[in-house]
Amino acid sequence: MSIAFSQQVINGLAALTLLISFALLAQHRMLSVLHWFAAQGILLAITAAVVAYSTGEHELYISAIMTFLLKGLLLPWMLWRAIRKLHVHREVEPLMNNGMTVVIAVGVTLFSFHIIAPIEVLSDLMTRNSMAIAMACVLLSMLMMITRKKAITQVIGFLAVENSLFFAAIGATNGMPLVVEIGIAFDVLIAALIFGLFFFHINNTFDSMEIDTMNASLIHKDDDE
Numbered sequence: 001m002s003i004a005f006s007q008q009v010i011n012g013l014a015a016l017t018l019l020i021s022f023a024l025l026a027q028h029r030m031l032s033v034l035h036w037f038a039a040q041g042i043l044l045a046i047t048a049a050v051v052a053y054s055t056g057e058h059e060l061y062i063s064a065i066m067t068f069l070l071k072g073l074l075l076p077w078m079l080w081r082a083i084r085k086l087h088v089h090r091e092v093e094p095l096m097n098n099g100m101t102v103v104i105a106v107g108v109t110l111f112s113f114h115i116i117a118p119i120e121v122l123s124d125l126m127t128r129n130s131m132a133i134a135m136a137c138v139l140l141s142m143l144m145m146i147t148r149k150k151a152i153t154q155v156i157g158f159l160a161v162e163n164s165l166f167f168a169a170i171g172a173t174n175g176m177p178l179v180v181e182i183g184i185a186f187d188v189l190i191a192a193l194i195f196g197l198f199f200f201h202i203n204n205t206f207d208s209m210e211i212d213t214m215n216a217s218l219i220h221k222d223d224d225e
Helices: 003-024 030-055 060-088 096-124 128-147 151-173 178-206 210-225
Strands: none
Touching: 003 030, 003 096, 003 128, 003 178, 030 060, 030 151, 060 151, 096 128, 128 151
């Protein structure tokens, strides 16, 4: 595989990653959000494998396998079980409508390309063209956390931020050291388990997964006291 062709493949995968970030923002059904989140994990694994093949960084093959198993299969399965048990099927009344969210998302993407452009000129990596997209994906995932009311959707946004940071590491440095990636993978897995416990505790305490409902319940409780 030539360097030019490898760059084209990586750029294509980066574009698909950006499209998935927009798709995550546009979804309101929980299962659709989960499907796109799983697709993002699988795409990250494919990107890591392509970069490993193109650069000869064989440690990235292990990263690709770990990413596929953890982000593409295990975490989506765990979240699916939580959604099914909690009977949370839809994000009701997000803080902003789809039109406003898309406008902000496009602005965030343009801002990312403007900020990263000088850095891309200085880089000689074949993945340099994906750094702006990686930053845009990070900011879009944060936007997803801000504009959603359901706690479980905000957690998926948080995990999407971590996915985007992993993609940024691939674009900026051809991947982090393997020991760091293993440590982060276990941290994310443990965080997902803790979030799962919090979901059930929140649902049992407030009978709702919406942030506004939980805030209103706490305010009402303080007024009663």
